[in-house]
Amino acid sequence: MSRLGEIFTFGGTEERPSRWRRLMGMSFGLVYLFYPIADITSGSVTGFKAYAEVAALVAFVASYIATVMSPKNYGQPGRWTLPLLGLTTLMAIVFPFLFGGGWLALPIYVTVVISMALPLRAALAGMAGMVAVVLVGGHFTGADGGTISLLVLQVITLGVLFMSVRNTRVLVVQLHQAQGEVARLAAGEERLRIARDLHDLLGHSLSLIVLKSELAGRLSEQGSPRAADEIRDIESVARLALQEVREAVTGYRQRGLSEELDNARAALDAAGVAVTVRMAGTPLPDVLDGLFGWAVREGVTNVVRHARASRCEITVSYDDGGAALEIADNGPHAGPYEAGSGLCGLAERVEAAGGSVDAGSRPEGGFRLWVLVPVAVDSRA
Incomplete structure (x- = not known):
């Protein structure tokens, strides 16, 4: 036998x-x-x-x-x-x-x-x-x-x-099962961290807005000219709070390419996937660094969760022809695929930057994610 x-x-x-x-x-x-x-x-x-x-x-x-x-x-x-x-x-x-x-x-x-x-x-x-x-x-x-x-x-x-x-x-x-539980706990901890940060960020500003609104209301009833000054202060505090929230959210949602590559190496190594990273050309500009960092995160997440691969190659290049990112694995993919919310969101971001995303099975086996952004995008940025 x-x-x-x-x-x-x-x-x-x-x-x-x-x-x-x-x-x-x-x-x-x-x-x-x-x-x-x-x-x-x-x-x-x-x-x-x-x-x-x-x-x-x-x-x-x-x-x-x-x-x-x-x-x-x-x-x-x-x-x-x-x-x-x-x-x-x-x-x-x-x-x-x-x-x-x-x-x-x-x-x-x-x-x-x-x-x-x-x-x-x-x-x-x-x-x-x-x-x-x-x-x-x-x-x-x-x-x-x-x-x-x-x-x-x-x-x-x-x-x-x-x-x-x-x-x-x-x-x-x-x-x-343990990895799924760790991921669930990590997501819960991240939500708590974001909630704490936003509370600390907005607590003071909202409290100040409430106090100034009450003061402006009383001054308005008394006919005091100071009411207009208080209203202008309220507008200024609200604009500042909005700017801080936008900066905070941008920091949560975007991380640099180098950091995401380090995270990718750690995640693939933990999943038992051998990873090779190749960098060619000059460093990416900031506008593309965050976008490609997001692409690496989504692509590697798909490899870890779905590919059942033993090897993954990540290639990043930037030259006069544009910026390109390729994530390829040797997992047992076959036939057409159905893009999930992560890849759909990535495609929207890349298209908004004037680029394109191509994903699918490779003739030699495995799955390939290809992100291309023309060099003209960087010049406009």
């Missing part, structure tokens, strides 16, 4: 493994059925027993596929997993005693499913049970000691292997 094939059987890093990957992997894993199939096709079994073995083989394969394809999370069997696993296990125990030593490979399939579907202690107990089935069945059917030893070794080896694979997948799922 191909171990790589069995890994594909339960492949994927999602909390619920991909059924299609499991189904594709079974095409490799079913190689062990060569032995019972050889008994049937060799002509050594004829008549009713041959038909019975064919029916038994079909029943086992159907039960095994149904067990593997039943919805489950790693280490947490689904509603139908245990009943189907029980049926598959029963057939793996009974068929070797009914049809001979060629069927002693069936416990290997049960071991693989148990190792991936059950908690650790239950999986260890199941693996020990399958070892006992091979030993007792081999003795009962008269199989030679070398065959029995090989089958026992494969049951133990594959059982330990797939328990390790399952534990790795569980850790990956938990890591993804």
